[in-house]
Amino acid sequence: MVEIAPSILNANLLQLGEEVAKIRSADWVHFDVMDGHFVPNLTFGPMFVEALRQVTAVPIESHLMVENTAAFIPLYAQAGSKRIIIHAETGNHLHRLVQNIKELGCEAGVSLNPATPLSCLEYLLPDLDLVLLMTVNPGFGGQRLIPAMYEKIKQLRAIISERRLSCKIEVDGGVNLENAPRLVAAGVDVLVAGTLIYRDPDPAAALKRLRDGVQ
Template identity: 40%
Template sequence: MIKIAPSILSADFSKLGEDVKKLEMCNADVVHIDVMDGMFVPNISFGIPVIKSIRNITKLPFDVHLMIEEPGRYIEDFVKAGADIITVHYEADRHIDRTINYIKSFGVKAAIALNPGTPVSVLKDIIPSLDMVLIMSVNPGFGGQKYISYASKKIKEVNELKEEYNKNLIIEVDGGIDVHNIKEVVQSGAEYIVAGSAVFKNGNIEENINNLKEAAK
């Protein structure tokens, strides 16, 4: 069963709390929170105070995706803010093994994200320690981009590593996923689908999520 993780980067920021509340009532499974620092990616989004402010609004798990330099410096702060899963980029951390273990020491799930140009092979040694791998199917930093077709091959490669080294691993995919390509993404091995504009467009959150789940079958 796939899980839809709406990215609140595409929510209406003027009524963010209201949109987050709606997600729980509209069959969403996870809240995906993109944290951007303007250095690892060119954009800046939101940080710890915003996450704290919406934590009490919903019981849905918070999947906090850190698109920031030196993420290891902020892990404890994001845990205290309410993160259930913390995702750091392989490309942003020189000491990735240490950071994975540090995340897990707080009792939350540890995930690694790979940019489109980073090969799956870099995960081989650390995948037994991971709870989730996030394959970026667009270049991170902006919403509304087109799905990069070779991401499907990378999802399959992660799935092979999962079968060999860590059968409990969750495979998540983020970027350019909509009703037209979600089936291909799921058939490649994805279980968590991050969707921003595909969920929040036109304000029809429940209908959009149900359409995604139906198209994935």
Template identity: 45%
Template sequence: MVDEPSSVLHGGSRRSAPSWSLREPALVASVLGADYARLGEEVASLTDAGVDRIQWDVMDWRFVPNMTFGPDVVGVCRQYSHLPFEAHLMVQDPGPMLARFASAGCETIIVHAETCPHLLRTLSTIRDLGVQAGVAVNPSTPIDFVRHVLDQLDQIVIMTVNPGFGGQRYIAAMEEKVSEVRALVDRSGRPVRVEVDGGISTDTALAAWYAGAEFLVAGSAVLSHPGGKRTAVDELRRALTRPVPAP
């Protein structure tokens, strides 16, 4: 647990710290940049490194200009970790995939608001499968897309990069959106988690947390660290205890 600061640096100016309870956030490891030839071992090593969850970035080369893995790969890797799995479906048509990713062992399935014309129905379908439902919004997507589906949500993911590739630069301007979502959730009184995905590192994790994120997704910062995954996770957790710099 860190001490709550009086304000947070954002875009060169100071901003009041949020009023929500500043519990230490969960660290979610994305396997997007992992060695696909040894994914099981990568998942096991991420688990041993001390992350809290594993995220599977599923891409179809339609919604995003990249392609990754399907439910069979996730299912095979399920045996390598006891941690919760979340499937982040960056795909044009997630509906036919939902049941298969639930069967593959994903405790949470996240769809993009931009791809679901009947978002409430999609979220209800996910919940009917016995798993938790999440919705992700791209940087240019307003939070109004999630305002009226909170009763069917367990998780909201604010993208702090444009989805499709790992290693992108964190978009600090999205912290305002994170804070807006945090306030929306708190006003609703519903136990909806807020996750930030994209560009999380030792330089950005603290600001994303103070903006209101409970889950922080880290990919390249963990998988590409020269000191290894355990060192990367330890450094991220230490970064969350740093004092906020003065302007």
């Protein structure tokens, strides 16, 4: 079954508890962490995760778009993240960082920007719970999906299947009702959707439409 992870980057942050309650049927809450350096935007600290953990039973995945990844991992694990996703582009010690995430009791994911090749992850795939493929350039919501990413998804799915791994594929960026079925057909397991859900007057209904469209 395809999983849906609404991104709260597009939610009304002044009513975050109410906004998360609207997507209680989601599989994950996608929490974008941006430090203003790795990407130009600046978002949430770990206290937001801790606060959300008190008001929702939906598991939280924290997507760390930051430069000093090693310092951020324990903060977001201790705050209540169930899954922590780090970027391959932030350093040369991915294996160690993935092990750190797992030692803290979280699922481990690695994200690739659109221009980053899959080859940088092949040695690490057996250790990963998830690969997040960015289908837009990270930093801001509301962008259009880059068409070349469909082939990248297919290539990653072929590698995972050939090696009989359990690693899931997640995509983030430009997901809508029109392209979601094509993304799933290419091999995606988890869809991150922000604008599609939270720019709708009824986020719960938007979430249901997305789920119905890919099941």
